[in-house]
Amino acid sequence: DAGITQSPRHKVTETGTPVTLRCHQTENHRYMYWYRQDPGHGLRLIHYSYGVKDTDKGEVSDGYSVSRSKTEDFLLTLESATSSQTSVYFCAISVGTDGTEAFFGQGTRLTVV
């Protein structure tokens, strides 16, 4: 079974500080994603990766950057955190026979004060 570990699970940070969230997978899946979850919006894609050093923007990428230097790790960085980035962040990988199914981590709750 695919395994995803997100760290940290909870974080409180101050406005203007940089923050990095980590997603680690154990199965060498090619595609990885970062979503944010906000009430009334469902999950919205921030960035995704289709291989080492290959990344692309999602629908809400402003203020975020990502890096993938190893297949198993996908990092999300908030370059200068703002209160509007208070959210729950989920990492996912693409699984299933046709690759369309998403498997999610447990989420990181980030509060920017």
Next chain:
Amino acid sequence: GNSVTQMEGPVTLSEEAFLTINCTYTATGYPSLFWYVQYPGEGLQLLLKATKADDKGSNKGFEATYRKETTSFHLEKGSVQVSDSAVYFCALSANTGGFKTIFGAGTRLFVKA
């Protein structure tokens, strides 16, 4: 672009009641359709999927049929239980363009004993 629209919640039902959560989609091509469920404090997990028109996905007593003519994928259960209380997300994903998953806003279900 691709999008998913699902009925707003919350939906409150008594135990053993019939459940319907409506979902419609807009997409180019032939996406796969999904229902994901999120229990309190957890990440999303796949509930069921359908990969082509007229397919019926089913799991844990829940069902949904891929209707291409009405672009719909409504979730149904004949008799809900208190343990079904959760947030339900309709979603689509195509096996092109990075296998990105597009989510609806989510519908919260409360089931009373």
